[in-house]
Amino acid sequence: MDKFTTLTGIAAPMPMQNIDTDKVIPARFLKTIKRTGLGVHLFDAMRYLNDGSENPDFVLNQEPYRKAEIIIAYENFGCGSSREHAPWALLDFGIRCVIAPDFADIFFNNSFKNGILPLRLPRAVCEKLIEDSKLGGNARVTVDLERQVVVRPNGEEIPFEVDPFRKHLLLNGLDDIGQTLQHGQAIDGYETGRKQSQPWLPTIAA
Amino acid sequence: MSGPAPRTLFDKIWDSHVVERLPDGTCILYIDRHLLHEVTSPQAFEGLRLAGRKLRRPDLTIAVADHNIPTVGLRTPADIKEEDSRIQVQTLEMNVKAFGVPYIPIMDVRQGIVHIIGPELGLSLPGTTIVCGDSHTSTHGAMGALAFGIGTSEVEHVMATQTLLQAPQKNMRIDVSGTLGLGCTAKDIVLAIIGKITTAGGNGHVIEYTGDTIRALDMAGRMTVSNMTIEGGARAGLIAPDQTTFDYIRGREYAPKADDYDKAVAHWKTLPTDPGAHFDTQVFMTTAEIAPMVTWGTTPGQVIPVTGVVPNPADEADEGKRSQLQRMLDYMALTPGQRMTDVKVDVIFIGSCTNGRIEDIRAAAQVAKGRKVAEGVQALVVPGSGQVKKQAEDEGLDRILLEAGFEWRDPCCSMCLGMNPDQLTPGQRCASTSNRNFEGRQGVGGRTHLVSPAMAAAAAVTGRFTDVRQLG
Numbered sequence: 001m002d003k004f005t006t007l008t009g010i011a012a013p014m015p016m017q018n019i020d021t022d023k024v025i026p027a028r029f030l031k032t033i034k035r036t037g038l039g040v041h042l043f044d045a046m047r048y049l050n051d052g053s054e055n056p057d058f059v060l061n062q063e064p065y066r067k068a069e070i071i072i073a074y075e076n077f078g079c080g081s082s083r084e085h086a087p088w089a090l091l092d093f094g095i096r097c098v099i100a101p102d103f104a105d106i107f108f109n110n111s112f113k114n115g116i117l118p119l120r121l122p123r124a125v126c127e128k129l130i131e132d133s134k135l136g137g138n139a140r141v142t143v144d145l146e147r148q149v150v151v152r153p154n155g156e157e158i159p160f161e162v163d164p165f166r167k168h169l170l171l172n173g174l175d176d177i178g179q180t181l182q183h184g185q186a187i188d189g190y191e192t193g194r195k196q197s198q199p200w201l202p203t204i205a206a
Numbered sequence: 207m208s209g210p211a212p213r214t215l216f217d218k219i220w221d222s223h224v225v226e227r228l229p230d231g232t233c234i235l236y237i238d239r240h241l242l243h244e245v246t247s248p249q250a251f252e253g254l255r256l257a258g259r260k261l262r263r264p265d266l267t268i269a270v271a272d273h274n275i276p277t278v279g280l281r282t283p284a285d286i287k288e289e290d291s292r293i294q295v296q297t298l299e300m301n302v303k304a305f306g307v308p309y310i311p312i313m314d315v316r317q318g319i320v321h322i323i324g325p326e327l328g329l330s331l332p333g334t335t336i337v338c339g340d341s342h343t344s345t346h347g348a349m350g351a352l353a354f355g356i357g358t359s360e361v362e363h364v365m366a367t368q369t370l371l372q373a374p375q376k377n378m379r380i381d382v383s384g385t386l387g388l389g390c391t392a393k394d395i396v397l398a399i400i401g402k403i404t405t406a407g408g409n410g411h412v413i414e415y416t417g418d419t420i421r422a423l424d425m426a427g428r429m430t431v432s433n434m435t436i437e438g439g440a441r442a443g444l445i446a447p448d449q450t451t452f453d454y455i456r457g458r459e460y461a462p463k464a465d466d467y468d469k470a471v472a473h474w475k476t477l478p479t480d481p482g483a484h485f486d487t488q489v490f491m492t493t494a495e496i497a498p499m500v501t502w503g504t505t506p507g508q509v510i511p512v513t514g515v516v517p518n519p520a521d522e523a524d525e526g527k528r529s530q531l532q533r534m535l536d537y538m539a540l541t542p543g544q545r546m547t548d549v550k551v552d553v554i555f556i557g558s559c560t561n562g563r564i565e566d567i568r569a570a571a572q573v574a575k576g577r578k579v580a581e582g583v584q585a586l587v588v589p590g591s592g593q594v595k596k597q598a599e600d601e602g603l604d605r606i607l608l609e610a611g612f613e614w615r616d617p618c619c620s621m622c623l624g625m626n627p628d629q630l631t632p633g634q635r636c637a638s639t640s641n642r643n644f645e646g647r648q649g650v651g652g653r654t655h656l657v658s659p660a661m662a663a664a665a666a667v668t669g670r671f672t673d674v675r676q677l678g
């Protein structure tokens with residue numbers, strides 16, 4: 001996983017609620033055994049017309065948002081399916097940060113695991129950032145994870161909250177499996193205890 | 207004198223599975239059952255392989271292929287026509303072999319949708335933690351288990367450590383009281399709940415469903431309610447285990463047997479929420495708020511009684527919301543004020559992890575009996591598992607449905623999502639017993655209305671949404 005420290009980039013406005021993970025990446029593109037290559041299908045139904053050509057009305061088909069690294073949206077981003085293909089598709093396109101008033105829980109978790117920062121900011125702030133992002137290439141937004149601030153194009157700094165453990169993993173690009181495996185003894189101990197307290201709980205025979 | 211603080215069902219399961227609490231409050235949570243399917247596991251197996259890690263507890267893991275499997279014709283992996291689907295299923299078969307994971311082959315009678323077969327095989331037990339790379343893992347909460355969907359990175363984490371890193375969630379109680387009206391089912395209960403709390407209402411929470419209406423449901427109904435918990439934003443939706451639960455589990459393949467069963471029941475009886483336990487959020491409903499429901503929009507919370515009319519975006523004060531509503535109605539090809547019973551359907555889908563159980567097939571057959579599918583309507587019935595299919599055939603339900611003009615298919619996720627050959631074509635309108643009405647969910651340009659199995663069957667025989675209570 002790539003580190004996330006400070007990101008300065010173009011933000012694409014997507015002023016919609018409930019952008020579900022089927023919208024982010026439709027089910028028919030989940031038939032892959034890889035994590036990469038999904039960017040071309042990101043937001044497929046909104047991004048392409050029926051004949052397969054680009055929909056010129058869709059924000060990511062417009063300059064400068066083709067190179068967007070940040071998305072600003074409204075409530076409940078990432079609701080629906082648990083598919084991690086959603087953050088994989090965002091990442092493959094080049095998105096490293098999504099800013100919204102709130103996120104669906106599974107998408108929120110999945111994003112951190114892939115070096116994408118899902119950032120909760122109040123609706124009123126998101127509305128301001130949407131207005132900023134409409135200025136396109138003249139409106140680069142900075143997300144400084146170390147200092148926990150978003151810097152608007154006018155220089156105004158907006159502080160944000162982030163879970164300290166997740167911040168640590170993102171800043172250092174750490175794999176959390178490696179972190180948990182350091183607690184291997186505790187897991188061994190737990191398993192021994194459970195075997196004694198609940199001997200009736202069956203295992204699954206191969 | 208004060209005893210230990212009263213705890214919820216969720217608190218009790220959580221507390222008994224914490225391996226270690228990290229300084230910032232994140233917990234290493236032990237996982238009792240890890241269910242795998244072909245779509246969200248390949249990258250996790252690959253991750254293990256690249257890191258040279260072992261799968262820690264294959265004996266707490268079980269795999270089945272469901273999303274990609276065709277419901278007609280030859281179904282063995284080599285016979286799946288579409289290359290990407292075939293590779294995904296074959297990759298699962300290769301991975302379970304390499305890592306020694308128990309696997310239920312496609313031609314086994316026990317094969318089916320992972321959330322149907324977990325309870326059916328006695329794998330899903332009260333008081334346990336159950337995860338799967340699939341958001342409808344919430345289904346197993348009906349057993350009184352803490353069950354939730356995870357992403358593929360978390361699947362890999364469970365494979366490697368048999369644990370997950372989890373921040374504690376808040377407790378939410380949804381209480382439903384009263385006797386269900388004629389024609390109303392568990393599906394109508396949960397659709398009404400989502401309509402009330404909205405699709406984000408449960409974010410950050412674990413839900414416990416309580417009240418005499420929930421208590422009166424059979425296990426199939428409880429699973430339908432828990433299944434759609436994620437549609438209300440909560441990852442897990444629990445129902446306290448009781449005699450209905452214990453009777454359901456007894457004798458199932460992977461359930462505790464003999465003395466072990468008795469010991470297990472004694473433990474399970476300690477699980478229900480203590481009187482006075484704290485819930486961060488509480489919602490109270492009565493069955494007066496529940497009728498045969500149908501969704502009109504493109505999120506599951508946009509739901510009305512079948513007797514209702516399509517809402518008018520002009521009634522929405524917020525401009526952004528108003529234009530989003532209008533776009534939805536355009537997508538769904540509905541007009542404000544239109545009566546739902548005037549809306550015609552093209553396709554009927556009865557099945558999925560929400561409504562693919564024997565009780566659902568019986569409900570559909572009861573409506574279908576002696577009637578005919580309306581002209582021009584295609585009606586699919588897809589049992590949730592091989593065992594459901596066999597049971598239905600033993601009861602003669604397949605013959606009733608076939609005589610009425612329904613198609614009787616083989617088990618899989620089918621038309622719940624566009625990953626296998628069963629898909630809507632652009633513009634087709636479907637009365638579906640599945641769980642999501644998102645744009646394109648059942649196929650590009652498809653229009654989905656979520657309903658109960660009885661309501662789906664009623665729409666099949668009349669060709670339009672119909673109040674099942676009027677069919678008599």
